[in-house]
Amino acid sequence: MSAATQQSSYREAVRAGLHEALQKDSRVFLMGEDVGAYGGCFACSKGLLEEFGPARVRDTPLSESTFTGMGIGAALGGMRPIVEIMTVNFSLLALDQIVNNAATYLHMSGGLFNVPLVIRMATGGGKQLAAQHSHSLEGWYAHIPGLKVLAPATLEDARGMLLTALEDPDPVLIFEAAVLYPMEGELSPVITPVSIDRANIVRTGRDLTILSYGASLYKGLDAAEQLSAGGIDAEVIDLRSLRPLDDAAIIGSVEKTRRAIIVDEGWRSGSLAAEISARIMEQAFYELDAPVERICSVEVPMPYAAHLEQAALPQVRSIVEAARRMVVGNG
Amino acid sequence: MSAATQQSSYREAVRAGLHEALQKDSRVFLMGEDVGAYGGCFACSKGLLEEFGPARVRDTPLSESTFTGMGIGAALGGMRPIVEIMTVNFSLLALDQIVNNAATYLHMSGGLFNVPLVIRMATGGGKQLAAQHSHSLEGWYAHIPGLKVLAPATLEDARGMLLTALEDPDPVLIFEAAVLYPMEGELSPVITPVSIDRANIVRTGRDLTILSYGASLYKGLDAAEQLSAGGIDAEVIDLRSLRPLDDAAIIGSVEKTRRAIIVDEGWRSGSLAAEISARIMEQAFYELDAPVERICSVEVPMPYAAHLEQAALPQVRSIVEAARRMVVGNG
Amino acid sequence: MPDPEHAIHLLHQMLRIRRLEEKSAELYSAMKIRGFLHLYIGEEAVAVGVAQALSAEDAMVATYREHAHALVRGMPAKSIMAEMFGKQGGCCRGRGGSMHFFDIETRLYGGNAIVGGGLPVAAGLALADKLQDKMRLTCCCFGEGAIAEGEFHETMNLAVLWQLPVLFLCENNLYAMGTALERSESETDLTRKAASYGMRTAAVDGMDILAVVAAAGEAVSFIREQQAPFFLECRTYRFRPHSMFDPELYRTKEEVEKWKQRDPILMFKAQLFANGVLDEARLEHLEQQVAAEIADAVAFAEASPLEPVEDLTRFVYSERSPE
Amino acid sequence: MPDPEHAIHLLHQMLRIRRLEEKSAELYSAMKIRGFLHLYIGEEAVAVGVAQALSAEDAMVATYREHAHALVRGMPAKSIMAEMFGKQGGCCRGRGGSMHFFDIETRLYGGNAIVGGGLPVAAGLALADKLQDKMRLTCCCFGEGAIAEGEFHETMNLAVLWQLPVLFLCENNLYAMGTALERSESETDLTRKAASYGMRTAAVDGMDILAVVAAAGEAVSFIREQQAPFFLECRTYRFRPHSMFDPELYRTKEEVEKWKQRDPILMFKAQLFANGVLDEARLEHLEQQVAAEIADAVAFAEASPLEPVEDLTRFVYSERSPE
Ligand SMILES: Cc1ncc(C[n+]2csc(CCOP(=O)(O)OP(=O)(O)O)c2C)c(N)n1
Ligand SMILES: Cc1ncc(C[n+]2csc(CCOP(=O)(O)OP(=O)(O)O)c2C)c(N)n1
Ligand SMILES: [Mg+2]
Ligand SMILES: [Mg+2]
Helix, strand or coil: CCCCCEEEEHHHHHHHHHHHHHHHCCCEEEEECCCCCCCCCCCCCCCHHHHHCCCCEEECCCCHHHHHHHHHHHHHCCCEEEEEEEEHHHHHHHHHHHHHHHCCHHHHCCCCCCCCCEEEEEECCCCCCCCCCCCCCHHHHCCCCCCEEECCCCHHHHHHHHHHHHHCCCCEEEEEEHHHCCCEEEECCCCCCCCCCCCEEEECCCCEEEEECCCHHHHHHHHHHHHHHCCCCEEEEECCEEECCCHHHHHHHHHHHCCEEEEEEEECCCCHHHHHHHHHHHHHHHHCCCCCEEEEECCCCCCCCHHHHHHHCCCHHHHHHHHHHHHHHCC | CCCCCEEEEHHHHHHHHHHHHHHHCCCEEEEECCCCCCCCCCCCCCCHHHHHCCCCEEECCCCHHHHHHHHHHHHHCCCEEEEEEEEHHHHHHHHHHHHHHHCCHHHHCCCCCCCCCEEEEEECCCCCCCCCCCCCCHHHHCCCCCCEEECCCCHHHHHHHHHHHHHCCCCEEEEEEHHHCCCEEEECCCCCCCCCCCCEEEECCCCEEEEECCCHHHHHHHHHHHHHHCCCCEEEEECCEEECCCHHHHHHHHHHHCCEEEEEEEECCCCHHHHHHHHHHHHHHHHCCCCCEEEEECCCCCCCCHHHHHHHCCCHHHHHHHHHHHHHHCC | CCCHHHHHHHHHHHHHHHHHHHHHHHHHHCCCCCCCCCCCCCCHHHHHHHHHHCCCCCEEEEECCCHHHHHHCCCCHHHHHHHHCCCCCCCCCCCCCCCCCCECCCCEEEEECCCCCHHHHHHHHHHHHHHCCCCCCEEEEEEHHHHHCHHHHHHHHHHHHCCCCEEEEEEECCEECCEEHHHCCCCCCHHHHHHCCCCEEEEEECCCHHHHHHHHHHHHHHHHHHCCCEEEEEECCCCCCCCCCCCCCCCCHHHHHHHHCCCHHHHHHHHHHHCCCCCHHHHHHHHHHHHHHHHHHHHHHHHCCCCCHHHCCCCCCCCCCCC | CCCHHHHHHHHHHHHHHHHHHHHHHHHHHCCCCCCCCCCCCCCHHHHHHHHCCCCCCCEEEEECCCHHHHHHCCCCHHHHHHHHCCCCCCCCCCCCCCCCCEECCCCEEEEECCCCCHHHHHHHHHHHHHHCCCCCCEEEEEEHHHHHCHHHHHHHHHHHHCCCCEEEEEEECCEECCEEHHHCCCCCCHHHHHHCCCCEEEEEECCCHHHHHHHHHHHHHHHHHHCCCEEEEEECCCCCCCCCCCCCCCCCHHHHHHHHCCCHHHHHHHHHHHCCCCCHHHHHHHHHHHHHHHHHHHHHHHHCCCCCHHHCCCCCCCCCCCC
């Protein structure tokens, strides 16, 4: 990364990625609800309509299933569409197109037709938007063969993963954590794709591994800080890619620390955290000094009231307590 | 169960449940594509239109999202609808109604409005129906708080679980394994609801526990047979309810056998099997003599060709091999 | 012109909505109300006019922009305000918030935050009534943006095919967030679209309270007599941003000002003054009544306790057994 | 009446479909073909008639009932048959089967088994052409049952709103599995429904090959000239069960027999005999040609190897890097 980095927000980083993509490849276009005149419901595409025009920044009607399916068709037709589904909550309406078409075309056709489609959506709770607007279902998408699923937690990834996804011949879903849009940080002036092959060890540690992604990553980091004060040295890993998962990084770290906690905003049962726990069971069972723990959302439709919502979401305190149990508790 | 049992198929058992439900409660009605004039795409409702009339056996247009949502509304309005979505593959089109309405109404309303809705659908592969018609996504539904998810593997459950579900004040999804419809067996003449509180130990054993449900259960039983020939004594558990899961039964058995294999037709990553493995990790780690293994579908859109499809689905041989590895391999 | 007292009643209802919404915006800035807040200011004549045609047994399914409907259908301002405060005294004990009001008394089945998501539910409620020979209807409110959704299409077809007693109330305020109707629909005459299903339809000036009262009255009597659905388009305008986060880049101040000339409350007030039905004293009295009601509501919301955190997982599954 | 050779060509195409389908049914009973098998017998005039209007550059998105379209668009019977056999020599190496034919050469983008699922994809292909100034169109085939799906509504609106060059080919065979049109649509005039989006439409007797040729020709020239979508309804009938599992409880033998009087092949043959364009010898020759083609296809399919099991996980993700 170059020395002269610039100040930016996660939101601006996403916008910079979109801008770069539209500028460097005429096959790229952005399509979704309110991406144009409104500037994007999270202001991620502000100004792009004015700069690139209505043919390449396309406001759609409220028709999630069809404009997503049209993204598939346009990708098959030689374009590089970026479909924005405002939030994962509305992607349920487009799920048939994503699961039954985008993910299957290549295989059903015996390799004849690949679908170079990028779908972006915001995910997660924490903004008091209640039960229908607070889902964190990226783990669901990570279940589907044929899809790749990315979860940028940093500014560099928010900008770079979009460019990486656009170079991919197959459908890539990018989940942007809604609560991270205002996050400020440094961004390299060099706009390039980022490798998505490896998870990222954000903090190295000896005593246990905290695995997370997206907005929850920062809860893991806060917990690690608090733990270090108490003399517990936690390693924190940003998974970055949810499908495929970087088993080497996960297992490598757990073999070193012999303990793992997965922090995942999805509901506990059937969460991505469950998959990671199962993989550690399968690949590092004999290395473990304590059972892997999961810190997930409480299994309740998200309540509106702040105190209830916060109680439902993964809490730094719960991570810290679990870590203490594991390290002090045994081994 | 009475002595004088009668011969029946799984299909007829489902039909018997539907018949009983329509007969004993005037609030019950059946709604879905081709449930009437066609007799049900799997012939599960054959003759019901003639017997109960078009008001109670309602053929719908191809409008999955809306007739499912209408089931929610009708349930709120005092009825006890049974919505049939032909197969889980098409339920993706109704997912928004199921996840954002059926599962949330009670909580969002602070307990004011419950949704006594039953949704039935066929699930699973094995019939050479290829990538869009062979999904096994019940594990996805088991992720959603507010829903109950049942998977009848036996004739008694195919008939009785429907009646149990109709007594439930909240939405219940019933996944019937398409390959089981022709299965023949004995059925009690007494038509009653069945308890769904407990998983069922179908075969007791000492050496390891095979956990499964639906059509895969029989693969687990076949494997157990083969294993016993080789002197390995496997316990086989039919989970029956996928949400909630019967932790007591699962952990109880694993504490006894100290080894577990989960057989689940869902794709491996993010499967229900992952959730069960994670729970065993959390609740029985110190009892385990070997890491829990998962036998799931290979992560590929289901191919049409028989030899490829069979290679993609969980195989009895893989279960047997895994079991041998676990038991002989160590502990 | 209706009889004077009824006219005053209509004005009073519109004022209750207007002031409640203004206060809500204020409380949002004061961070007492959080999440999304979608205001109805400018559209009051629609909710009030339609409410006149509905009876107590009728049900309603609304959207996230439902404060007005909840209020005119008879939900106490207290429980509305407390819900927006996220307090236990709210209609949903603080679990729903601004977008999810529910009420058994007035048969309000939400408050739905998924555009189009309420349409099938409304049709299902009407189906239940039909199957139980209950002679009541369900009013289903949605914005013109919902018309592009597949569920609109599926529900129109089924409602007509099965002759369901639903009043489909389309609140056409010309924008879906920032998307103008003509940029989202190939056919902008929405009654034409609805009519293509064989649905009876009408369109009315949603800024003219008396016109809405009349149109809703006819629509509802058609539904009750024919036991068939009706699509009523009310042409109105949202004076405020879509929600509290909207920079309003998609429309001009001039356009908004032009529409404010047709403020349903200003126009009706003028009419009532002209007809001598209303005078300053009476208006002043009305405003005081409304101000008091809202002050009470806010006080109640402030005083209401929070739902205990221990109760977080209540209402995921029913506590009682089914009847 | 077109020139004699073209007329013979049309008959030949219809015969190729008919015999291929008959053979497929036979091979299904022989368990050489498995899964679902949806036959097109009775509807041949639609696929053949429409194909005359399409050019090589045009794309097609079809349904699970797509054997005929694949064949008339130029896919070799060999690769079709081998695909149904689940063999490596099939168009999709045996991974797709009867419901999922794909072909780069003829731009066939499936073979879609989700009713309505192909409509957005077709609109997207047309959007790509429009954005790249490619003067070609996409033909989107679907049954009348798909019209009830939300995606039909969303796609009609977007196709007209964005003026996309799509031929929406509605193959109205009066039944969606066992559900008759009048029991699933409140408005059974499908062109009326499509027209409500501002779409140009036409309906034609799908049993009359020459009528279909003419109607498709007009529809396609409209699309090419106006760069706008067109909805063409072909009224036809399925002589066989929906799939091989259908007991056909929902319609009478008499109804089926009545329609068989209007068999597109019988009617056209009679016409050609009457006009002296066809004689027994020529017909016999045609039938032999077709029989030979199909025998070859079956032999090829039989001889074709299976995809190696080791290759199971190929084509989940692309092997090549993007251009
Ligand atoms: C299915 C779905 N897609 C997108 C959204 C985000 N969204 C919330 S309101 C809205 C605009 C709706 O406009 P309209 O239906 O006209 O109602 P209005 O807000 O104008 O009253 C959008 C796009 C949503 N809530 N649900
Ligand atoms: C979304 C969806 N729902 C249900 C089905 C099951 N199904 C397969 S074909 C069919 C009938 C479709 O009828 P139509 O569109 O008229 O086409 P046809 O079979 O008559 O050619 C149904 C209900 C499906 N494949 N996809
Ligand atoms: Mg609007
Ligand atoms: Mg049909």
